[in-house]
Amino acid sequence: MDINYTAILPEIMLSLVGICIMLLIPFVPRERQTHLGYLALAGIVLAFFGVAMGWGQTDLAFSEMIFQDDFGQFSKIFFLFVSTVILLISMNYLEQEKLFQGEFFVLLLFATVGMLFMATSADLIMTFLGLEVLSISTYILAGFKERERKSSEAAWKYFLLGAFSTAFLLYGIAFVYGATGSTKYLQIAEAIQASPDYSLILFVGLGLMMVGFGFKVALAPFHAWTPDVYEGAPIPITALLAVASKGAALLALVRILYQVFPDLSQQWQAILWPMAVMTMAIGNIAALTQSNIKRMLAYSSIAHAGYLLVGLTAHNPLATQGILFYLVAYAFMTLGALIVVQIVGRREEQHTTIEDYNGIGYRYPFLGIALSVFLISLAGIPATAGFMGKLFVFSAAVQSQMYGLVVIALVTSAIGLYYYLRVIVSMYMGEFKTEKIPITISMPLRIILTLLVLGTLYLGILPGSLLNLAEEAASF
Amino acid sequence: MTLIVFYGLAATAVTAAILVVLMSRVVYSALALIVCFGATAGLFFQLGAQFIAAVQVIVYAGAIMVLFLFVIMLLDPASEVFLPSRLKRVPVFALACAVLFTLVLLEAADRWAAAQVFTDSIAGTERSSGPGGEIETLAHSLFRDYLLPFEVTSILILVAVLGAVVLTRQHHETE
Numbered sequence: 001m002d003i004n005y006t007a008i009l010p011e012i013m014l015s016l017v018g019i020c021i022m023l024l025i026p027f028v029p030r031e032r033q034t035h036l037g038y039l040a041l042a043g044i045v046l047a048f049f050g051v052a053m054g055w056g057q058t059d060l061a062f063s064e065m066i067f068q069d070d071f072g073q074f075s076k077i078f079f080l081f082v083s084t085v086i087l088l089i090s091m092n093y094l095e096q097e098k099l100f101q102g103e104f105f106v107l108l109l110f111a112t113v114g115m116l117f118m119a120t121s122a123d124l125i126m127t128f129l130g131l132e133v134l135s136i137s138t139y140i141l142a143g144f145k146e147r148e149r150k151s152s153e154a155a156w157k158y159f160l161l162g163a164f165s166t167a168f169l170l171y172g173i174a175f176v177y178g179a180t181g182s183t184k185y186l187q188i189a190e191a192i193q194a195s196p197d198y199s200l201i202l203f204v205g206l207g208l209m210m211v212g213f214g215f216k217v218a219l220a221p222f223h224a225w226t227p228d229v230y231e232g233a234p235i236p237i238t239a240l241l242a243v244a245s246k247g248a249a250l251l252a253l254v255r256i257l258y259q260v261f262p263d264l265s266q267q268w269q270a271i272l273w274p275m276a277v278m279t280m281a282i283g284n285i286a287a288l289t290q291s292n293i294k295r296m297l298a299y300s301s302i303a304h305a306g307y308l309l310v311g312l313t314a315h316n317p318l319a320t321q322g323i324l325f326y327l328v329a330y331a332f333m334t335l336g337a338l339i340v341v342q343i344v345g346r347r348e349e350q351h352t353t354i355e356d357y358n359g360i361g362y363r364y365p366f367l368g369i370a371l372s373v374f375l376i377s378l379a380g381i382p383a384t385a386g387f388m389g390k391l392f393v394f395s396a397a398v399q400s401q402m403y404g405l406v407v408i409a410l411v412t413s414a415i416g417l418y419y420y421l422r423v424i425v426s427m428y429m430g431e432f433k434t435e436k437i438p439i440t441i442s443m444p445l446r447i448i449l450t451l452l453v454l455g456t457l458y459l460g461i462l463p464g465s466l467l468n469l470a471e472e473a474a475s476f
Numbered sequence: 477m478t479l480i481v482f483y484g485l486a487a488t489a490v491t492a493a494i495l496v497v498l499m500s501r502v503v504y505s506a507l508a509l510i511v512c513f514g515a516t517a518g519l520f521f522q523l524g525a526q527f528i529a530a531v532q533v534i535v536y537a538g539a540i541m542v543l544f545l546f547v548i549m550l551l552d553p554a555s556e557v558f559l560p561s562r563l564k565r566v567p568v569f570a571l572a573c574a575v576l577f578t579l580v581l582l583e584a585a586d587r588w589a590a591a592q593v594f595t596d597s598i599a600g601t602e603r604s605s606g607p608g609g610e611i612e613t614l615a616h617s618l619f620r621d622y623l624l625p626f627e628v629t630s631i632l633i634l635v636a637v638l639g640a641v642v643l644t645r646q647h648h649e650t651e
Contacts (some may be wrong), residue, residue, distance in 0.1 A: 141640075
């Protein structure tokens with residue numbers, strides 16, 4: 001038994017600060033509770049230091065429960081970055097919606113703890129617990145606007161379907177345990193390698209686990225909840241679900257498929273291949289007809305999950321690298337687009353149809369340029385992060401000789417161009433309607449947006465530095 | 477001696493279980509269920525599973541029964557009327573129960589035949605649990621091998637409690 005606190009230092013920091021905020025809530029007047037967000041921010045900064053203290057170390061800590069490796073450190077930095085952005089935009093959002101509840105920040109911190117555990121877990125029990133901590137926090141956050149029907153509806157749908165899918169995951173874990181006699185990643189992999197005549201129980205277990213993860217990543221055919229929940233949830237939580245929750249489940253899946261079941265790759269590739277095709281097709285085609293921009297971005301996030309799945313199916317070192325790069329690029333552009341949606345939506349998110357964007361490009365040049373960059377990047381046009389991400393993921397698939405899959409991916413992303421460009425066209429060609437409430441952009445949001453735009457362009461033009469980091473992280 | 481205690485406990489458990497179904501008032505059923513749980517705890521104790529016996533008493537006979545009684549209190553069972561139409565289906569359920577019970581009996585008879593093997597395996601588990609009994613084994617796996625999941629579970633429960641507070645308090649304020 002080795003207790004190695006540096007392996008879970010960021011999680012400890014986040015949990016402690018979360019508990020501190022929880023204890024402080026009764027002593028802070030309601031109107032000032034959004035200030036507790038700064039304390040949460042301090043917690044995330046501490047967690048960054050926590051990651052830095054364990055940088056470069058490798059270990060298998062807490063009797064093979066937690067990996068401490070480059071892949072884990074990369075994921076931790078990624079999730080902490082996403083949480084920082086979401087925390088900053090949600091402080092603005094809570095102020096605007098007059099939702100003065102400090103619990104929001106506590107739940108956000110605990111959700112982050114769940115993500116970090118999922119990405120570093122070395123045991124299926126830890127993966128499950130991480131997923132549950134993340135899920136339960138997000139169920140509540142999705143329904144945070146209790147006064148609004150849509151938000152409650154989103155929370156209920158997400159909760160019922162989420163609980164159902166978690167049951168699938170747990171049942172799958174039980175089957176895998178039954179077939180191999182362990183829940184530890186490395187021991188399962190050894191057991192599979194030792195007896196090449198695979199039992200049916202093992203396949204059933206793997207299949208059920210993929211259902212569970214497929215739900216969280218929003219892969220077709222388990223994507224049906226996505227548009228309703230993304231539309232109803234508060235915008236910062238939509239961002240949390242679309243980027244962080246999806247990313248955590250995907251990275252956990254990468255570890256499980258590449259580290260636990262590499263010997264069964266032919267079998268799971270046969271499942272992932274059609275899933276990737278369906279996810280890309282459904283996401284891109286359904287997004288064409290959407291009139292609400294939150295729903296459109298929900299379908300677009302399904303499509304992007306499909307592109308990530310193309311990389312996952314490829315199963316080679318380049319694929320892991322590509323997935324990590326793509327995830328960062330996807331985070332930049334999706335977070336950015338959702339921040340603009342939040343700014344344009346104004347109080348109570350009243351302006352979320354695509355028509356509301358008519359003429360905004362000339363009236364508010366900053367918002368126009370920012371949203372255009374993010375949408376162009378989401379569409380995958382060169383000189384943006386989205387293009388580079390797609391390039392790496394698809395070339396990984398080419399390396400594994402999956403030409404059919406790459407062709408389908410290219411065709412579907414060409415379809416995707418239409419709905420991204422439609423928003424840009426309405427921003428610059430549409431007629432501007434005089435608005436009742438003018439759009440205001442607060443200073444922190446302006447700074448975050450600028451950084452995200454610069455990041456998207458930087459990764460699109462000079463992807464080398466991030467790519468090198470991803471390459472280091474990709475060697476398990 | 478052990479055999480007498482075993483049959484006594486088993487008879488109590490079965491009788492109490494039958495009473496749970498037969499009692500006309502829900503509160504009596506609940507009380508009979510407590511007796512049933514108590515007898516089962518005694519059986520666990522006889523098997524050398526002291527910890528499970530204690531948990532059975534604390535969690536099932538204690539906490540869960542309190543929950544049951546609360547629900548019964550809130551639902552006000554006195555107002556519940558027995559509809560004659562429900563009684564018509566009794567033979568069907570009786571038949572289903574009879575089939576199930578026969579299956580259980582057959583399984584039990586099968587075990588009886590292999591009784592020698594069964595007692596041997598029990599004795600085996602008792603020997604392996606060491607001087608501290610099974611609690612020590614349990615503590616070893618809970619606080620050594622599974623320390624981290626154990627701690628993370630407490631965070632999970634904390635999140636669930638916090639969520640319940642957030643959702644119910646908001647609901648209260650809007651009313």
